[in-house]
Amino acid sequence: MHAPNLTLWGVGTSRTVRPHWALAELGLKYETYAIGPRTGETKTAEYTRLNPRQKVPLLQDGDFAIGESAAIVAYLSRTYSTPDKSLIPEEKQQYAKWLEWCFFIVTELDSTSLYVMRRHSADALGPIYGVAPEVVAKAGEYFREQLRHVEVALDDGRTFLMGDQFTSADILLTTCLEWAIAYGVGICDNAHPYLERIKTRPGYVRGNAANVPPAPGEPVRRPA
Ligand SMILES: N[C@@H](CCC(=O)N[C@@H](CS)C(=O)NCC(=O)O)C(=O)O
Known part of the structure; x- marks a missing residue:
């Protein structure tokens, strides 16, 4: 398995919590870019290059990017499940x-x-x-x-x-x-x-905590 280099874009919705929670269940470390829906942040040129659908969530794993919350969760489950922590049936x-x-x-x-x-x-x-x-x-x-x-x-x-x-x-x-x-x-x-x-x-609690949007006035973390 390759070393994960994971970045998740999006917080604050029923769809964005899904990958935050899957990442927490699998015990994976990742960066969050806490952009929200209907803020204009999904429409920037930079984000549109990554995700032409202009929606959150979006996961980057190194050079690979994938959107659609259920697809992200399935990708994480398939790629990062281990015998001890598995989110997907084998059989x-x-x-x-x-x-x-x-x-x-x-x-x-x-x-x-x-x-x-x-x-x-x-x-x-x-x-x-x-x-x-x-x-x-x-x-x-x-x-x-x-x-x-x-x-x-x-x-x-x-x-x-x-x-x-x-x-x-x-x-x-x-x-x-x-x-x-x-x-x-x-x-x-x-x-x-x-x-x-x-x-x-614990994964539910951690995933939901990670999905909380920044407080008003708090700077949103963005890529350098
Ligand atoms: N089917 C998509 C739906 C994603 C979606 O509609 N995201 C909304 C927020 S819940 C969004 O990013 N809308 C664009 C925007 O409001 O800027 C998924 O499950 O990921």
């Missing part, structure tokens, strides 16, 4: 089930539901993308409906989505559950004790 079919969870969470829970709520809420991005209370309500209902798959999965008493092994699918799911709670969308019954278990993890 092929378990790996496929892990992928199934990751895609389900990112497409059904995040993009189709919570992000739609964010995009069309009057007090979020509605002024930019169009305020649409009915769309927001329907997206919340859809989220609740999709969560039944999580409820069923956790019904057999398993500790994490993949059973006894904590994986990066749990990172993605937790960020969506917390996002839903913040939006006043109820979560399924089994998700409550699940979240309590997850929140005791």
Whole structure:
């Protein structure tokens, strides 16, 4: 394994916390450039060269750069898991089930539901993308409906989505559950004790602390 030279761009959102948390779980050292969304910092020429999508988060690993929070977390899991600290199942079919969870969470829970709520809420991005209370309500209902798959999965008493092994699918799911709670969308019954278990993890605590934006007036660290 090559020596890591890791830099993570982005703080302050449900998406940016994912790689901060994965890095903490894997015990990796990294630099943070604490840029935030809708600050103009994702639109600079320098950042656009690194990430033409102009979004956070973005991870640099030496000369390699990758965006999309779920892809970053998958890259970290694949590249830096060790037998002692692994965020990804090894066995092929378990790996496929892990992928199934990751895609389900990112497409059904995040993009189709919570992000739609964010995009069309009057007090979020509605002024930019169009305020649409009915769309927001329907997206919340859809989220609740999709969560039944999580409820069923956790019904057999398993500790994490993949059973006894904590994986990066749990990172993605937790960020969506917390996002839903913040939006006043109820979560399924089994998700409550699940979240309590997850929140005791040192990686969760460290990852969330690293995702806190700088205080007003505090200088944002940028590359030299
Ligand atoms: N699907 C992307 C979404 C990333 C995204 O939309 N990031 C927002 C903040 S949550 C952003 O950087 N927007 C650009 C900006 O506001 O400057 C991911 O999961 O990484």
